[in-house]
Amino acid sequence: MLDLIKPSLARFAASLHSEPPVHLGRRYDTAGTFQVEPGNTVVCHLVKGSESEAAVIAVRERMLAMPDSGQLAFTPVSSLHMTLFQGIIEYRRRPLFWPDNVSLETSIDDMTQLYVDRLQNFEGCGPFNVQVVDVTPAGLTVAGASEYDERLMRAWRDELAVPFGYRHPDHDTYVFHITLAYTIERFPDSRLGAWQELLDDCLATIKRDAPIIALNPPAFCSFVDMNHFEELVVLD
DSSP: GGSSSSSSHHHHHHHSSSSSSSTTTTTTTTSSOOOOOOOOEEEBOOOTOHHHHHHHHHHHHHHHTTTTTEEEEEEGGGGGGEEEEEEEEETTOTTSSSSTSSOTTTHHHHHHHHHHTTTTOOOOOOOOEEEEEEETTTEEEEESHHHHHHHHHHHHHHHHHHHHOOTTTTTTTTOEEOEEESSSSSOOHHHHHHHHHHHHHHHHHHHHHHHSOOBBBEEEEEETTTTTOEEEEOOO
């Protein structure tokens, strides 16, 4: 069945053959409730009230209407964002994910204040536009709306690596995305065709109705769980 469906959905489905899903039991539970997982990050929230926000919410609602949507843990609409640069997180205290010159035992609150201080005089790389290039049950894969926009997004990541003090192993290959949901239980292969039909239509619709996704300027945020990302420093 997997060789008959879109490659991105095939990869999504194949990744779920390893049980349990990577974040299940730590980031969220089997009821779809998000757990305490404090950290910080740099994100661009969707512009509230924009046509593109409405288009993204419509994709989310169509996924929720699927009969097996209960196998996904959906993030709230208020938290919708595109991650630009991954900060530190409580359960990821190890080299390459934490600045070399800061103790791995430093509290999340102290790390957040450290980054607030470091980012006070940070100069970004300018505004950029993004477009949706794929839709999976996890959400929207996005990329720069042009090669220039994509270079700007990558430049932001390079510049942010300086105050954050690390470059993740996927720093140069990171796939930009807007998360809509996390997997609780994998879909049976017999359901993949129905999901592909839905996701293909969602992709075509959002490309037509929202060719550019309106985003707020990048902001350094703190979070306790995946329900809310509090903007602390706007990097515009």
